[in-house]
Amino acid sequence: MACNVSVVHQAMASAVAQPNKAPPQLPCAHLSSSSNSKPKPFKLLRSSQSSFASTFSPSRPQTLIPSRSSKAPNFLVVGCGKVEPLRIMISGAPASGKGTQCQLITQKYGLVHVAAGDLLRAEIASGSENGRCAREYMEQGKLVPDEIVVMMVKDRLLQPDSQEKGWLLDGYPRSSSQAIALKELGFKPDLFILLEVTEDILVERVVGRRLDPITGKIYHLKYSPPETQEIASRLTQRFDDTEEKVKLRLHTHHQNVKAVLSMYEDITVKINGSLAKEDVFAEIDSALSRLVEKRKSTSESLAA
Ligand SMILES: Nc1ncnc2c1ncn2[C@@H]1O[C@H](COP(=O)(O)OP(=O)(O)O)[C@@H](O)[C@H]1O
Numbered sequence: 467m468a469c470n471v472s473v474v475h476q477a478m479a480s481a482v483a484q485p486n487k488a489p490p491q492l493p494c495a496h497l498s499s500s501s502n503s504k505p506k507p508f509k510l511l512r513s514s515q516s517s518f519a520s521t522f523s524p525s526r527p528q529t530l531i532p533s534r535s536s537k538a539p540n541f542l543v544v545g546c547g548k549v550e551p552l553r554i555m556i557s558g559a560p561a562s563g564k565g566t567q568c569q570l571i572t573q574k575y576g577l578v579h580v581a582a583g584d585l586l587r588a589e590i591a592s593g594s595e596n597g598r599c600a601r602e603y604m605e606q607g608k609l610v611p612d613e614i615v616v617m618m619v620k621d622r623l624l625q626p627d628s629q630e631k632g633w634l635l636d637g638y639p640r641s642s643s644q645a646i647a648l649k650e651l652g653f654k655p656d657l658f659i660l661l662e663v664t665e666d667i668l669v670e671r672v673v674g675r676r677l678d679p680i681t682g683k684i685y686h687l688k689y690s691p692p693e694t695q696e697i698a699s700r701l702t703q704r705f706d707d708t709e710e711k712v713k714l715r716l717h718t719h720h721q722n723v724k725a726v727l728s729m730y731e732d733i734t735v736k737i738n739g740s741l742a743k744e745d746v747f748a749e750i751d752s753a754l755s756r757l758v759e760k761r762k763s764t765s766e767s768l769a770a
Contacts, residue, residue, distance in 0.1 A: 551632025552577060552757070553654065557640075557726065558661030560715045561671035562739045563746060564636050565684060567661065570747045571634055575754060578628040582638040585618045586610055604706055607714025609640055609722070616647045623653060640718075642725040649729075657757055658730035659750060660723075661739035665716060672712040676701035 552575060558564050565581070572579045586604065589597035600610045609615075619638050622628065635655070639645040663671075674687040679702055685692050692698040706715065727734060735753045739746055 551630070552656055552754070553633055553635075554657050554659065554754070555635045555638075555655045555730070556659040556661070557637070557723070558739055559663060559665075559668050559719045559723075560712055561668050561675060562661040562663045563671075563743060564661060566743050567659075567747060567750055568634055568636050570743075571750060571754070574751065575632075575634075577632045577634040578625075579634050579636060580619065580622045580628060580638075581636040582615060582619055582640070583636075585622060586615070589614075589618065605711070607706065607711050607718055609718060612641075612643055612647060616644060616651075619648075620651055620653075639726055639729075641722045642729060645726055645729045655730070655733060657753065658727075658734045659753065660727065660734060660736045661746070662736055663739040667740055668716065669709060669712055672707050673709050675707050676703055 554571070554577065556564050556568060556571075568579045568581070571577065586597075586600045590601050590604075591597070596614050600614055603610045615638065619635070623633055623635070639648055671686065671689075674689070676685045676687060676692075677683075678685065678692070678697055678700065680700065684690075685697075685701060692701060706712070735750075737746060737749045737753075741749075
């Protein structure tokens with residue numbers, strides 16, 4: 467049964483729907499998966515463009531101050547009395563360690579973690595029509611159509627906490643059309659982190675990955691086993707964390723990553739994600755510290 471198109475945000479549906487390009491085997495056939503279609507420029511309704519544009523002004527004089535809203539040392543740039551926190555993107559293949567690194571980054575830098583996959587899983591759990599559509603694509607390791615994902619991410623980035631503390635965007639954009647959409651919405655990242663891990667390691671990590679639904683902690687049956695039998699008995703596995711499905715997800719990732727990278731070349735930092743998590747974080751931390759320092763010296767020279 468096909469999904470009801472009326473549940474998809476009207477602005478998005480009219481902007482990007484490409485019904486003829488949808489893969490015929492997918493039940494949500496009126497929507498197009500970005501992994502299967504040529505990226506198209508993303509058009510927005512004028513009203514959302516102008517209301518959003520009014521909240522962002524990238525070229526103001528800026529001054530660096532420590533954040534007061536969090537204990538974390540996420541230095542913020544202030545211009546004309548307006549606070550501008552860090553905006554970071556992190557990308558990598560399935561199980562490249564994004565989730566673990568995101569926890570460490572948010573702990574230290576106080577950013578809001580916005581994970582496209584988590585937003586989609588929450589939508590599925592809510593039982594909505596969009597969630598049902600999304601699951602069909604996720605089951606096949608394909609990208610969920612932009613009509614669903616872009617608005618979801620946009621809405622989360624516009625929440626007051628993301629605006630105030632800054633954000634760490636995880637798993638988005640995964641195609642050039644998603645990157646273009648984000649740009650047209652006025653979101654401009656400061657840094658694009660790419661975690662690189664070899665394929666054999668990725669598959670092993672995915673197949674052994676388990677989640678504790680109570681604490682949210684992620685375990686690996688071999689490398690990071692649960693501490694007690696009680697925890698072990700309640701661990702769950704993501705429905706797309708099987709060997710068969712991870713190979714499909716990896717294929718999708720490889721198909722799209724180059725196009726996305728090409729849009730962020732000037733702000734990309736590539737990190738070897740095969741290392742121990744502490745070593746991976748040390749590299750990310752040093753890139754973030756450099757960014758903070760660079761902003762600091764820019765603001766000092768502006769103030770001088
Ligand atoms: N930006 C996105 N655009 C489209 N689909 C997405 C996006 N992010 C996540 N998904 C869907 O959700 C699935 C799970 O994503 P995620 O939780 O980030 O795990 P992983 O990176 O390990 O695949 C993806 O395989 C894809 O189907």
